[in-house]
Amino acid sequence: MTTWLPTLITSTPQEGYDLAVKLSRVAIKMTQPDADIREKLRPEYAENFAALIGSSQIVATHFATVAAANGYWREIS
Amino acid sequence: MTTWLPTLITSTPQEGYDLAVKLSRVAIKMTQPDADIREKLRPEYAENFAALIGSSQIVATHFATVAAANGYWREIS
Amino acid sequence: MTTWLPTLITSTPQEGYDLAVKLSRVAIKMTQPDADIREKLRPEYAENFAALIGSSQIVATHFATVAAANGYWREIS
Amino acid sequence: MTTWLPTLITSTPQEGYDLAVKLSRVAIKMTQPDADIREKLRPEYAENFAALIGSSQIVATHFATVAAANGYWREIS
Amino acid sequence: MTTWLPTLITSTPQEGYDLAVKLSRVAIKMTQPDADIREKLRPEYAENFAALIGSSQIVATHFATVAAANGYWREIS
Amino acid sequence: MTTWLPTLITSTPQEGYDLAVKLSRVAIKMTQPDADIREKLRPEYAENFAALIGSSQIVATHFATVAAANGYWREIS
Structure with a gap:
């Protein structure tokens, strides 16, 4: 890879938030490497609020990590 | 964007709590960018306590990050 | 507000634990602002152990934040 | 109270682990204060592995907080 | 006990990972102390990927605590 | 072992992300040591977005631990 x-x-x-979104998506690709299957599953998933909420929780967890790594961007505030 | x-x-x-709510909502928009579909899903979601609980968990995770970033607002207490 | x-x-x-409970409840109110709908959903929710467990998880997450903010109340121990 | x-x-x-278990249980009592309803729900809950797993997750979250508060009990090791 | x-x-x-697994299992025993009921539930649980995933999440949470307690074993690296 | x-x-x-994925998978193996049963469950699991999301959450939790252990790899940035 x-x-x-x-x-x-x-x-x-x-930009840190965008990276958190990226970190979330990579795990899904590594668990289900077949893009066709992922594509087939996506419509159902994207219209399902429970799945949306689950995805948002993962983004929140990664964002916590990225924010800590960047010292919460305090110096640019 | x-x-x-x-x-x-x-x-x-x-204000930190409000920001945590905002951070939670952005992830949902980035996963399902189509506002019409989100709107169609919202009624079911807003009346479903399980979904409410899932949303609250995401807010709690983001609030932990925002609170750490602000040194827990200790100096204004 | x-x-x-x-x-x-x-x-x-x-008192920190009580604040964590309060932080949990506010998120639910902000997601579903209509008190009548919340009230209608509450009976089902309060008798559902899965929902109780979900709520307790949110309280636990907020309590972690509040405890860190207070230096874990070490000086009063 | x-x-x-x-x-x-x-x-x-x-003892920190026991405290984490206690912190988990209090949230359930505060959400459903009626002991009779809690008792009625308990059998179903206690035999349901999904609920057991949910409870264990809450204990894990509280144990993280209690362990941090105690400096991970490093000095007694 | x-x-x-x-x-x-x-x-x-x-060894820290093994301890995290142990911490996860104790919570299950404390919630459902009856070994016979736990045994009866286990087959269904062990073959259910959703339950496997829930268990793994608890292990991950405890591993975070144990790793922090040990300073992430940096000195032995 | x-x-x-x-x-x-x-x-x-x-590489830290890869380690987080590995840490996630080990917990599943330790809970269900029978490779045949795991294999039998995998197809259903891999095509199920809810399960994908659950797995990604575990990876996110482990990645937070690994990132902290490595000081967020700040010195190589």
Whole structure:
């Protein structure tokens, strides 16, 4: 696999949030590597609020990690 | 996307809580970008206590991050 | 909205726990602002152990934040 | 309510674990204060592995807090 | 109950992981003390991936605590 | 069991992510040691988005631990 995660450091909180979303999606790809199956499952998933909530929880967990890594971007505030 | 998260720093714990709610909602929008589908799903979701509980858990996770970023607002207590 | 969260600092661990319960409930109110719908859902929810467990998890997450904010109340032990 | 949580400090990790279990149970009582309803729900709950797992997750979250409060009991190791 | 948790300190990360598994199992025993009922529930549970995932989440939470207690075993790396 | 976790220290964030995935999978093996049963369950699991989301949450929790252990790889950024 190519390098997809060179660093946890980002310039802004918003870029950190985008990285958290990316970290969430990679785990799904690593568990189900077949893109066709993932695509087949996506519609049902995207319209299901329970699944949306589960995804948001994962993003929240990764965002906590990325925010700590960046010292919460305090110096740019 | 425009800047929606310039900083994690807030003046008060209550503003920090509002930011945690905002962070929770953005993840849902990024997973399901179609506002019509989100709207269609919302009624069922808002009346479902299990979904309410799931949403509250995400807010709690983000609030932990925002509170740490702000040094728990100890100096204003 | 009036000020409902002026500080995370409490005198005792038990008051901190009460604050964690309050933080949990506010998220539910912000997701479902209609008190009548919340009331209609409550009976089912309060008798459902799965929902009780979900609520307790949110309290646990908020209590972790409040306890950290208060330095775990070590000086009063 | 009488004082049920005077401190997070315990002498040993095992006492800390017991405190985490207690913290988990209090949230359930505060959400469903009626002991008869809780009792009626308990059999179903205690025989349901999903509920057991949910409860264990709450204990784990509280144990993290209690362990941090006690400096992980490093000095007694 | 005899002493089952004298310390959170372990020699290696792997022993720390084993301790996290042990911490997860104790909570299940304390919620459902009847070994016969636990045994009756286990087959269904062990073959159910959702339950496996729930168990793994608890182990992950406890491992975070044990790893922090041990300073992440940095000095032996 | 042979040594499978000698250290939490990795050279890069991406290697840390891989370690988090490994930590997630070991818990599943320890709960259900029978490889045939795991294999039988896997198809259903891998095509089920709820299960994918649960797995991703565990990876996120372990990644938080591994990232903290490595000081968030700040020095290589």
